[in-house]
Amino acid sequence: MDAATRQWKQAWPELDVQPGEVLARIHHLGQLIEKVQNQRLRRRPGMPVDNLGDFDVLRTLRRAGAPYALTPGQIRQAMLVSSAGLSGRLKRLEATGWINRTASPHDARSVLVALTPEGLADLDRDLPEHYAFEDGLLEVLSADERGELARALRSLILSTEG
Numbered sequence: 001m002d003a004a005t006r007q008w009k010q011a012w013p014e015l016d017v018q019p020g021e022v023l024a025r026i027h028h029l030g031q032l033i034e035k036v037q038n039q040r041l042r043r044r045p046g047m048p049v050d051n052l053g054d055f056d057v058l059r060t061l062r063r064a065g066a067p068y069a070l071t072p073g074q075i076r077q078a079m080l081v082s083s084a085g086l087s088g089r090l091k092r093l094e095a096t097g098w099i100n101r102t103a104s105p106h107d108a109r110s111v112l113v114a115l116t117p118e119g120l121a122d123l124d125r126d127l128p129e130h131y132a133f134e135d136g137l138l139e140v141l142s143a144d145e146r147g148e149l150a151r152a153l154r155s156l157i158l159s160t161e162g
Helices: 002-011 018-043 050-061 072-079 084-095 115-138 143-161
Strands: 098-103 110-116
Touching: 002 018, 002 115, 018 050, 018 115, 050 072, 050 098, 050 110, 050 115, 072 084, 084 098, 110 115, 115 143
Parallel strands: none
Antiparallel strands: 098 110
């Protein structure tokens, strides 16, 4: 990205490429973070969840609180994922025993996706280590810088969504 910025400065000095530079860095950082998180998930012995997408479903259910169950629509809304993308994740997680799907007690036409007791126990053993790993990814930033970055990214996301 630094090289591309230098090339633009030479090829077209009057053109302001800073917006592209910022967005390219955000995009690249997102790819890098997903890559290293997936690598971490794959290294865990005995844990069948090996990708961030599936892990995010589990985290979404866990943070919902007891009974750790949501409808697919609630999961999609919390994760901003398509119906097709969620469907594959739910199939994998159910096949490995992390979740189960049952009819909703409130609406027989709806399904509830819930963490299994075993899935909850495994996830609870792993989450502190996972968040420590994420903390390590950010160790180059001070607490103030993390806060400023979170606020700036939140503003950018809200502006782009709007």
